[in-house]
Amino acid sequence: DAGVIQSPRHEVTxxxxxxxxxxxxxxxxxxxxxxxxxxxxxxELLIYFNNNVPIDDSGMxxxxxxxxMPNASFSTLKIQPSEPRDSAVYxxxxxxxxxxxxxKLFFGSGTQLSVL
Amino acid sequence: QKEVEQNSGPxxxxxxxxxxxxxxxxxxxxxxxxxxxxxxGKSPELIMFIYSNGDKEDGRFTAQLNKASxxxxxxxxxSQPSDSATYLCAAKSNTGNQFYFGTGTSLTVIP
Numbered sequence: 001d002a003g004v005i006q007s008p009r010h011e012v013t014x015x016x017x018x019x020x021x022x023x024x025x026x027x028x029x030x031x032x033x034x035x036x037x038x039x040x041x042x043x044e045l046l047i048y049f050n051n052n053v054p055i056d057d058s059g060m061x062x063x064x065x066x067x068x069m070p071n072a073s074f075s076t077l078k079i080q081p082s083e084p085r086d087s088a089v090y091x092x093x094x095x096x097x098x099x100x101x102x103x104k105l106f107f108g109s110g111t112q113l114s115v116l
Numbered sequence: 117q118k119e120v121e122q123n124s125g126p127x128x129x130x131x132x133x134x135x136x137x138x139x140x141x142x143x144x145x146x147x148x149x150x151x152x153x154x155x156x157g158k159s160p161e162l163i164m165f166i167y168s169n170g171d172k173e174d175g176r177f178t179a180q181l182n183k184a185s186x187x188x189x190x191x192x193x194x195s196q197p198s199d200s201a202t203y204l205c206a207a208k209s210n211t212g213n214q215f216y217f218g219t220g221t222s223l224t225v226i227p
Contacts, residue, residue: 031213033215035217041219042217042218042219043160043204043217044217045214045217048213048214050213055212055213056214091159091160098213100165101165103148103150103165103213103215104150104162104165105152105160105162105215107159107161108159109159110159
């Protein structure tokens with residue numbers, strides 16, 4: 001398996017524009033997570049899905065953020081409208097399930113987002 | 117979010133020494149704990165996980181858990197320059213499958 005695949009690797013946009021980040025989890029993994037990483041706040045959990053269903057979105061900063069998982073092999077994180085404070089590295093991660101080694105998070109390469 | 121606290125460092129140790137990384141967590145109900153390593157510009161990768169009080173060893177790495185003190189640590193023996201990275205501590209929520217991360221400790225191993 002190629003691992004968790006994220007696109008794009010880098011995104012530079014202007015304030016007010018819509019941004020869409022994409023993720024393909026590892027096949028067979030039941031859980032998908034979206035994290036945001038900044039120097040000040042570290043890795044913050046935004047939302048996670050179990051079998052394509054959003055379970056906890058309490059980490060989503062505000063209504064400008066939305067995430068979907070239409071099928072087991074694809075998820076998107078959308079920011080509309082984007083603001084400079086959204087600049088960060090966004091990671092997607094997936095895991096097999098619950099218990100022991102199943103809980104290991106496999107991270108994608110991340111999307112470096114810069115909002116000017 | 118549940119709090120996981122780490123000293124940001126930087127921590128510097130000479131090659132061959134023992135590096136000790138520490139972490140505390142606020143959710144007393146957390147049962148599972150993880151250490152991830154993140155090289156600069158890369159994504160985190162799992163080093164070890166621990167569930168039970170006490171020590172768990174894997175090669176040069178030892179994870180230690182003390183649930184009464186809500187404390188997790190990672191020891192790296194015979195530190196190598198290739199161990200230079202940021203180490204992230206994570207705790208799993210007791211109420212779901214969420215994983216909460218500390219801000220990480222930067223480790224530099226000096227040749």
